[in-house]
Amino acid sequence: MLKRMNWLVAAPKDFRVQARALHAEVAAARDRAPAEDLGLRIHALANHALDENQLVALARLAADAVKTGLAPQLFSALKLGVFGDGTLSLLAPAIAGTALRHRLMIDTLVGEFNAALFEALDPASRVRAAGLDMALMVSDARVLGLDQPAASREAAEAAVDRAFAQLRQTVEGLRPWVASAILVQTVPPPLEPLFGSYDRVQPGSPLSMVASFNQRIADWAASGAVVIVDVARLAASVGLETWDDPGHWHASKLGFSPDLLPVYADVVARTIAAVRGLSRKCLVLDLDNTLWGGVIGDDGLAGIVVGQGSATGEAFLAVQRMALALRARGVVLAICSKNEEANARAPFREHPDMLLREDHIAVFQANWTDKAANLRAIAETLNIGVDALVFLDDNPAERMQVRRALPLVAVPELPEDPALYARTLAAAGYFDAVAFSKEDRERAEMYQANARRAAALSASGDIGAYLASLDMVCTIDFVDDVARARVAQLVNKSNQFNLTTRRYSEAELAAAIRDPMRRVVQVRLVDRFGDNGVIAVLIADKGADVWEIDTWLMSCRVLGRRVEEACLAHLAAAAKASGAQALIGKFVPSAKNAMVKDHYPKLGFSRERELEGTAIFRLDLDSYVAPTLEMAVDDRTLAAGVGREAAHA
Amino acid sequence: MRREEILVEIRDVMADVLGIDADAEDVTEATTASDIEEWDSLSHIRLLVAIERKFKLRSRFTNSEIESLKRVGDLVTLIEKKTSA
Numbered sequence: 126m127l128k129r130m131n132w133l134v135a136a137p138k139d140f141r142v143q144a145r146a147l148h149a150e151v152a153a154a155r156d157r158a159p160a161e162d163l164g165l166r167i168h169a170l171a172n173h174a175l176d177e178n179q180l181v182a183l184a185r186l187a188a189d190a191v192k193t194g195l196a197p198q199l200f201s202a203l204k205l206g207v208f209g210d211g212t213l214s215l216l217a218p219a220i221a222g223t224a225l226r227h228r229l230m231i232d233t234l235v236g237e238f239n240a241a242l243f244e245a246l247d248p249a250s251r252v253r254a255a256g257l258d259m260a261l262m263v264s265d266a267r268v269l270g271l272d273q274p275a276a277s278r279e280a281a282e283a284a285v286d287r288a289f290a291q292l293r294q295t296v297e298g299l300r301p302w303v304a305s306a307i308l309v310q311t312v313p314p315p316l317e318p319l320f321g322s323y324d325r326v327q328p329g330s331p332l333s334m335v336a337s338f339n340q341r342i343a344d345w346a347a348s349g350a351v352v353i354v355d356v357a358r359l360a361a362s363v364g365l366e367t368w369d370d371p372g373h374w375h376a377s378k379l380g381f382s383p384d385l386l387p388v389y390a391d392v393v394a395r396t397i398a399a400v401r402g403l404s405r406k407c408l409v410l411d412l413d414n415t416l417w418g419g420v421i422g423d424d425g426l427a428g429i430v431v432g433q434g435s436a437t438g439e440a441f442l443a444v445q446r447m448a449l450a451l452r453a454r455g456v457v458l459a460i461c462s463k464n465e466e467a468n469a470r471a472p473f474r475e476h477p478d479m480l481l482r483e484d485h486i487a488v489f490q491a492n493w494t495d496k497a498a499n500l501r502a503i504a505e506t507l508n509i510g511v512d513a514l515v516f517l518d519d520n521p522a523e524r525m526q527v528r529r530a531l532p533l534v535a536v537p538e539l540p541e542d543p544a545l546y547a548r549t550l551a552a553a554g555y556f557d558a559v560a561f562s563k564e565d566r567e568r569a570e571m572y573q574a575n576a577r578r579a580a581a582l583s584a585s586g587d588i589g590a591y592l593a594s595l596d597m598v599c600t601i602d603f604v605d606d607v608a609r610a611r612v613a614q615l616v617n618k619s620n621q622f623n624l625t626t627r628r629y630s631e632a633e634l635a636a637a638i639r640d641p642m643r644r645v646v647q648v649r650l651v652d653r654f655g656d657n658g659v660i661a662v663l664i665a666d667k668g669a670d671v672w673e674i675d676t677w678l679m680s681c682r683v684l685g686r687r688v689e690e691a692c693l694a695h696l697a698a699a700a701k702a703s704g705a706q707a708l709i710g711k712f713v714p715s716a717k718n719a720m721v722k723d724h725y726p727k728l729g730f731s732r733e734r735e736l737e738g739t740a741i742f743r744l745d746l747d748s749y750v751a752p753t754l755e756m757a758v759d760d761r762t763l764a765a766g767v768g769r770e771a772a773h774a
Numbered sequence: 775m776r777r778e779e780i781l782v783e784i785r786d787v788m789a790d791v792l793g794i795d796a797d798a799e800d801v802t803e804a805t806t807a808s809d810i811e812e813w814d815s816l817s818h819i820r821l822l823v824a825i826e827r828k829f830k831l832r833s834r835f836t837n838s839e840i841e842s843l844k845r846v847g848d849l850v851t852l853i854e855k856k857t858s859a
Contacts, residue, residue, distance in 0.1 A: 141789065141790060176824075176827075177820060177823070178790045178791045178820055178824055179790070181791075181793070181820070182790075182793055185793060212816070214816050215816055215819065215820070372834060372835075372836065372837060373819070375837055376819070376837045376840060377815075377816075377819045379819065383819065383820065383823045384823065384827075
């Protein structure tokens with residue numbers, strides 16, 4: 126399943142012809158503007174199950190497209206360094222070709238063979254001038270010396286220490302030259318047993334040493350210092366016998382079977398996409414023959430197959446169980462089905478064996494309109510893009526219609542047998558994460574609370590009274606270690622309410638927090654329906670006379686709640702207290718942030734000038750009066766006073 | 775499979791793997807890696823993997839077989855041997 130990547134549609138027969146034609150269009154884009162849909166067509170071609178040679182063809186195309194800066198609103202561009210053990214030059218093009226599927230336009234820099242540490246530490250290294258956004262560390266047990274048994278527990282620990290220390294030194298050497306995340310791969314264990322089953326007991330066996338090395342990487346990633354790419358897990362999932370290919374290692378020092386380059390590259394690319402905030406957010410489920418066997422409209426409540434006692438019924442339960450597990454980790458669930466609404470809802474309300482209940486579903490679209498229109502409606506209701514949706518449907522015709530109408534919705538192919546639905550969905554890794562915060566855990570609840578708030582609004586009518594009825598408490602505070610991961614996530618994910626769309630890695634964010642010349646604050650909002658968590662982030666550069674707002678972003682969940690006015694009141698008070706006379710705000714237009722075009726004028730800023738598309742606004746603090754809001758504001762930065770800020774810096 | 779048929783299939787694989795036009799005049803049995811710019815040691819690995827897949831070879835190329843390949847004709851001979859076995 127993983128090896129063939131069967132959640133993807135098979136490559137078109139004329140792939141070579143299509144790839145060449147697209148490449149020619151990309152090359153021509155240097156002289157004249159390309160067709161508007163060229164980016165989408167490239168993405169569509171990449172969104173097939175491709176072999177390693179087809180990926181190389183796409184990597185060549187991507188290399189040219191990077192130069193022309195093609196379709197920046199569709200593809201997130203980045204420069205990736207690939208370093209480490211074995212032959213890396215086969216990995217890099219597979220990653221760059223695959224990346225287009227994940228809406229990344231990757232230009233790679235390939236490290237020298239087995240020379241990562243040297244390249245990381247050498248002051249004259251080309252790595253330092255390369256302008257890397259991210260780096261990938263590839264490790265191999267055979268190069269780390271973890272494939273040879275150690276004589277004692279002490280010798281085994283020393284070998285693991287040495288291997289990990291070298292990896293760590295390489296990463297720390299690279300870190301100043303890498304703007305964002307550093308990805309570190311785990312290592313698959315050697316296949317050949319030494320003691321047999323006793324290898325697991327024996328600390329000096331290669332199996333035990335590799336396990337201990339991988340655990341070190343996991344602990345490291347838990348600290349937030351690196352992002353883990355679990356290649357050991359991938360190798361175990363496809364099977365070590367399939368993964369490990371001694372012939373290729375001996376001939377070319379390629380660490381695994383080249384047949385697995387495509388799925389390996391997909392795992393790497395989806396991790397990079399997750400770092401860039403491009404993971405999916407919502408799972409949309411069809412009903413008939415996707416969540417239960419049979420057709421509810423024809424077969425009725427007693428006729429559909431779901432639940433224990435039949436193999437088919439259990440297969441559909443497994444799909445529901447997976448949906449619930451995803452929901453528990455923050456993935457929002459929605460329904461999109463061609464059915465009478467009353468029929469569609471009946472099993473959720475009345476069928477004793479259903480695990481999914483109406484409570485779990487944020488948006489329920491059951492009608493006879495086409496599914497693309499319903500998916501659009503789901504995205505609108507949740508205030509997310511259709512590119513955040515995954516649509517699970519057993520019907521190939523529906524899948525094709527959705528792919529045509531909404532090419533950015535992820536629509537996995539499904540095998541005939543429902544027993545494999547859950548596994549196929551999981552294998553695609555649509556919801557891969559690089560961190561897991563309290564907000565993630567509670568996100569699905571928050572989206573549902575939102576739906577209830579919308580209902581409350583339509584019942585009340587008067588906005589002021591409605592806002593007052595929400596019992597809002599807005600908390601403004603500096604960013605501590607606990608909140609940092611969530612703040613980084615917001616900074617890298619927010620597209621719509623984001624004035625400058627400036628991205629910060631967690632490390633860059635930590636640096637900004639420490640910088641005494643910058644003010645980084647998080648804003649949280651609790652109301653009577655629940656805790657919305659962190660809903661705004663502000664970063665300001667503190668000048669003597671003026672404070673410049675570098676970053677202002679808010680979660681769209683709290684639009685219309687006057688939180689932005691609370692944010693401004695905070696910034697104005699802090700700037701004034703430090704002796705500044707004005708605030709400067711900028712609007713940098715992107716493909717997605719048109720909604721905040723007039724953000725500053727609405728708040729009373731005057732337009733100063735325009736610079737290369739960026740509009741610059743100014744607010745004189747002398748004439749600014751903080752408004753009265755329908756919420757309690759708990760500004761902990763002011764309460765704590767200057768002492769706390771200094772201590773914080 | 776006749777040698778000429780094998781050669782036609784090899785040209786097709788080369789077009790995919792090397793991203794070149796591999797017509798009859800470009801690739802003959804006498805062609806060597808030094809004749810084709812895109813055919814370097816890395817694309818050579820991909821080429822052999824793609825050929826194993828294309829001809830559905832039951833046994834993989836061994837390292838000594840790979841090292842014995844000097845020209846496209848050697849590759850044809852090897853495939854002939856492996857497909858008739």
